[in-house]
Amino acid sequence: MRDRYSDLVNSRSGxxxxxxxxxxxxxxxxxYVPGQPLLVGAAVVKxxxxxxxxxxxxxxxxxxxxxxxxxxxxxxVxxxxVxxQDVVAAQASPSPAGPSxxxxxxxxxxxxxGAVVIDASAARVIEDLESLRAALAPCLRRxxxxxxxxxxxxxxxxxxxxxxxxxxxxxxxxxxxxxKELRGGATANLIYAGQGPGAALESPLRFLLSARSAYVDxxxxxxxPADVRAPTDWSRPFAGQVVVVTGAARGIGxxxxxxxxxxxxxxxxxxxxxxxxxxxxxxxxxxxTALQVDITAADAGQRIAAHVAQRHDGRLDxxxxxxxxxxxxxxxxxxxxxxxxxxxxxxxxxxxxNEVLLDPELRGGLAEGGRIVSVSSLSGIAGxxxxxxxxxxxxxxxxxxxxxxxxxxDRGITVNAxxxxxxxxxxxxxxxxxxxxxxxxxxxxxxxxxPVDVAxxxxxxxxxxxxxxTxxxxxxCGQxxxxx
Amino acid sequence: xxxxxxxxxxxxxxxGNRIPFARANGAYARASNQDMMIAALDGxxxxxxxxGESVGEVAAGAxxxxxxxxxxxxxxxxxxxxxxxxxxxxxxxxxxxxxxxVVLVANKIALGQIDSGIAGGVDSASDAPIxxxxxxxxxxxxxxxxxxxxxxxxxxxxxxxxHLVPEIPRNSEPRTGLSMGEHQAITTAQWQVSRxxxxxxxxxxxxxxxxxxxxxxFDDLVTPYLGLVRDxxxxxxxxxxxxxxxxxxxxxxxxxxxxxxxxxxxxDGASAVLLASPEWAxxxxxxxxxxxxxxxxxxxxxxxxxxxxxxxxxxxxxxLLARNGLSLQDFDYYEIHExxxxxxxxxxxxxxxxxxxHDRLGLDAPLGAIDRSKLNxxxxxxxxxxxxxxxxxxxxxxxxxxxxxxGSGRGLISICAAGGQGVVAILEAL
Numbered sequence: 001m002r003d004r005y006s007d008l009v010n011s012r013s014g015x016x017x018x019x020x021x022x023x024x025x026x027x028x029x030x031x032y033v034p035g036q037p038l039l040v041g042a043a044v045v046k047x048x049x050x051x052x053x054x055x056x057x058x059x060x061x062x063x064x065x066x067x068x069x070x071x072x073x074x075x076x077v078x079x080x081x082v083x084x085q086d087v088v089a090a091q092a093s094p095s096p097a098g099p100s101x102x103x104x105x106x107x108x109x110x111x112x113x114g115a116v117v118i119d120a121s122a123a124r125v126i127e128d129l130e131s132l133r134a135a136l137a138p139c140l141r142r143x144x145x146x147x148x149x150x151x152x153x154x155x156x157x158x159x160x161x162x163x164x165x166x167x168x169x170x171x172x173x174x175x176x177x178x179x180k181e182l183r184g185g186a187t188a189n190l191i192y193a194g195q196g197p198g199a200a201l202e203s204p205l206r207f208l209l210s211a212r213s214a215y216v217d218x219x220x221x222x223x224x225p226a227d228v229r230a231p232t233d234w235s236r237p238f239a240g241q242v243v244v245v246t247g248a249a250r251g252i253g254x255x256x257x258x259x260x261x262x263x264x265x266x267x268x269x270x271x272x273x274x275x276x277x278x279x280x281x282x283x284x285x286x287x288x289t290a291l292q293v294d295i296t297a298a299d300a301g302q303r304i305a306a307h308v309a310q311r312h313d314g315r316l317d318x319x320x321x322x323x324x325x326x327x328x329x330x331x332x333x334x335x336x337x338x339x340x341x342x343x344x345x346x347x348x349x350x351x352x353x354n355e356v357l358l359d360p361e362l363r364g365g366l367a368e369g370g371r372i373v374s375v376s377s378l379s380g381i382a383g384x385x386x387x388x389x390x391x392x393x394x395x396x397x398x399x400x401x402x403x404x405x406x407x408x409x410d411r412g413i414t415v416n417a418x419x420x421x422x423x424x425x426x427x428x429x430x431x432x433x434x435x436x437x438x439x440x441x442x443x444x445x446x447x448x449x450x451p452v453d454v455a456x457x458x459x460x461x462x463x464x465x466x467x468x469x470t471x472x473x474x475x476x477c478g479q480x481x482x483x484x
Numbered sequence: 485x486x487x488x489x490x491x492x493x494x495x496x497x498x499x500g501n502r503i504p505f506a507r508a509n510g511a512y513a514r515a516s517n518q519d520m521m522i523a524a525l526d527g528x529x530x531x532x533x534x535x536g537e538s539v540g541e542v543a544a545g546a547x548x549x550x551x552x553x554x555x556x557x558x559x560x561x562x563x564x565x566x567x568x569x570x571x572x573x574x575x576x577x578x579x580x581x582x583x584x585x586v587v588l589v590a591n592k593i594a595l596g597q598i599d600s601g602i603a604g605g606v607d608s609a610s611d612a613p614i615x616x617x618x619x620x621x622x623x624x625x626x627x628x629x630x631x632x633x634x635x636x637x638x639x640x641x642x643x644x645x646x647h648l649v650p651e652i653p654r655n656s657e658p659r660t661g662l663s664m665g666e667h668q669a670i671t672t673a674q675w676q677v678s679r680x681x682x683x684x685x686x687x688x689x690x691x692x693x694x695x696x697x698x699x700x701x702f703d704d705l706v707t708p709y710l711g712l713v714r715d716x717x718x719x720x721x722x723x724x725x726x727x728x729x730x731x732x733x734x735x736x737x738x739x740x741x742x743x744x745x746x747x748x749x750x751x752d753g754a755s756a757v758l759l760a761s762p763e764w765a766x767x768x769x770x771x772x773x774x775x776x777x778x779x780x781x782x783x784x785x786x787x788x789x790x791x792x793x794x795x796x797x798x799x800x801x802x803x804l805l806a807r808n809g810l811s812l813q814d815f816d817y818y819e820i821h822e823x824x825x826x827x828x829x830x831x832x833x834x835x836x837x838x839x840x841x842h843d844r845l846g847l848d849a850p851l852g853a854i855d856r857s858k859l860n861x862x863x864x865x866x867x868x869x870x871x872x873x874x875x876x877x878x879x880x881x882x883x884x885x886x887x888x889x890x891g892s893g894r895g896l897i898s899i900c901a902a903g904g905q906g907v908v909a910i911l912e913a914l
Contacts (some may be wrong), residue, residue: 274708275524275714276708277527281526284526285535290527290707294703297700311769
C-alpha cells in the first residue's frame, strides 16, 4: 500500500515544509533494476590491521565495474601508527541521482561515495578499532543517497583470545550504531567471514552493496567457507533452475515468484486451491506453473515431488516456504483451533514438507546443493502482543532453520530464513492507522519495506553462490527497533 | 472406420481445467461467456506452464450465444495468456458441444494434422442473449435498406408497440415447443422410473462430488473464479429424505416425479481440456492421463418418431461398443451426463431391456446392466450443475484423471443433447 506520509514530505512543497518543521523525511530507497549500475557513485575500499580479504573485495568490485576511489597515496591498510587520511578523488564518478543529502555538502571536489567497504577481519586489538574509526568517519560525510557501508569481520565465536573476540564483537556494535546514524536511505551491514578460502564472500558482498538489499540494514551475516558455484551470469543466477514458492498467490509470495522468474528460474507457484484464481494470474505473468495444493495435506510433499518428477526431470533446486497465516488474538483468548491452524500451516507443514523433500531417495525431492529458504518474522524474534501463535510459529521456523542447516550441510544444501519487519502488503494495510504508522517509522529507514525487498533477500540466499550462508536469519526490517 | 483405438496416432488427454460451476444468476451473474472461457483457458495455461505458448488449435463453443460472440473461441484465445498465434473455431452441438469439441481436436491429432489442441465449452444462463423481436428487427433492417429519407420514414411506420417485447432464449425444442424437462417427463413415464430411484441417484451425485472435493480430487482440475471455490449447486448434506420433500416440476399426476432436486439447474461455467499427441506431451514433460479411443454421435427422431428426446446416447453407445468389440460391462467407469436423474436411469433401463435392444438397437441380446458403483464416481451434473457446452470438458478431464489415478482401465462417456442427439466416447488409461 502507499506510504502517504513519505509521498507528502518528499513532494516538491512538502519537502520545504517538512524541512522547516524538522519532520523526518524517509528517503526514496533505490531498488534493483536489471542492468543498473551497482552503486550511485564510487566505492572506497579500506582495511585495518592485516586486511587479508582486501584483494578479494577489490576483485569483486572490479568485476562489477565499480569505480574504486581509494587513493593510491593512502595506505589501503591502516595501522594505529599511520592515520588513515581521507581519500582524495582520483577520478570522476557518476554524479548521484535522487534527492540531495540531508547532511552538509563536503568541501572540495571529492566524489560522492556509493559504498565504503572495510576489511576489519584481522582486527584483534582495541587500537585496531581506532584505525577503523579513522578510516570510516571521513567517508560518512561524503555518502551518496542509498549508499552502502559494509564491514567485513571475523566471527568472534571463532576466536579464543578474549581481546580478539571483544574486538571483533565490537564491530557488531559499530555497524548497528552507524546504521542508525546514516541518512538518505544509506545502509550499513556487517559480514562475519569464516576462516578459509574466501570465495564465499562474493555473494553476500554483492547483495549488501547492491540495491537488492534496500531494506536490509544494521544486519550481521555470517558466511563460512564453502564450495561456491558462481553463476555464469550474475543477473540470471537461477537460469535452468526450478523453484517452488508456497503462498505464491499474493503479497510477498507473488513478489518472490517475480524475482525468481526475473533472475532466470522456472517457478512452480503453489497455494491452496481456494487461492487458485490469483495463483493462475501470478504463474501466467512469469510463464510459471500453478500448483494448487494445501500444504497441510498429508500427501502435500509427495504431490510437489511428483509434479517436479513429471515436469522437471525430478530436479528441484530451491524450496521457498512463504505460506503463512495470522489468527491474531491474545493468548488468554486463543482456542485450540486457532492455535493449531497457525502452527500447523506456518510451522508444521514446513517441517513435514522438508522431511519429505529432503529424502535423498525421493525423485522430485530437493537436489543435492539445493536451497531452502523460510519466511520467519520479526514477531518470531521480538514477539508481538496478540500474536503468540504467530510468534510461536515464526520463532519455531528459526529453530528449524538452525537445526536443519547443520543436518544437511554435508549435502551442500543450505537452509536459511528471512525475518521481514513492517512490509507494505494487503495484510499490513489492515492494521489500524496509529499502529501502522508506528510500525512503519520505528526503523532506521523511517519507512515500511516492500514485498520485493523480502523477495530479493530470499533470492540472494537461494543463489548457488550463497553456499557459505546457512543457518542464518536475515532480517529485512530497515533496522527495526523491535527485537533488535 | 475401425475405431483407430490404441493406434500410435491416438490423442492423449494431458489435463483439464474448469471454473467452479455457478447457479444461474449466482456468482457469475455478471460474467460473460468470453470472461468465463478466458478464465478456464488461463487456469489451464497456468496449470501446464504454457503462458505465451501456442497449441495446434482451440475448439470450443457455447449453446446460448450473443450475436457479437460469432467468433467466441478465437476472441477468448486473444483474451487469454495463450499465444495470439493459436487458431480457434467455434463448435455448437447443444449439450454435446464440449465432448464434440474434444472429439474434433482428438481426431485432428490422431490424423497428424495438429500435435496439440484445447477443447472446451462455456455457457451462461445468466448473461443470456436477449434479442429484439422479429417484427422490430425486420422494421429496422428495412429502414437500413432504404435509400432516401422518405423511404426510411415509410419503413419505420411498420413499427408496432408489440415489437418491443424482447426475444428471450427458452429451454425448449423449437419443433415441439416442449421444454427439455417436459420431453423427459414423457420418457420417464414411459419407462416407469420411480421418484425414489431418481432421488437416490441425485443424492449420490452430490455425495460423490463432495467427497471428491474433500479428498483433493479437483485440486488440479478446477481453478476458482470470482470468489467461487466449489460448484455452487453442490449440497454435500443433501439426502434422499430431503430430496423427497421437493415438489415435482415436470410431469403430471402420478407421473410427476421430476423435481428441482433430480433435474439439473440452469448453470454458468466453462471448461477446457488439453489434448496432444503422446510425443508432444512427452517432449514437454507433460502428463498423459488417458487416451481418446473412439467416439460416436447418434440422433433420434423425437419429432415424428416415438423416441424420447434424450435417448440418442443409448443408440450411440450400442454402435460404439460394436465397432470396438466391447461389451457394456468392459468399463471401469461410466460417466453418464445427468441432464435429469431419469435420463440416466432410462438409458440404463433401455440397455437392460430385451425389447428395446432388439427392436431399437437391432441386437440379439440386451447390452445388460452395469455395476452402479462405477457410475459417475466423482459426481455429475445434478450436483455440479450443467453449463451446457462446458459439461463435456468437465467429464472428459475428470474421467481421464480418474483413469490415471487407477492406472488402468477404460471409461465410457455418454452425453445427451437437445435436438435428439447424443455424443458418446471411450477413454482408456495409458
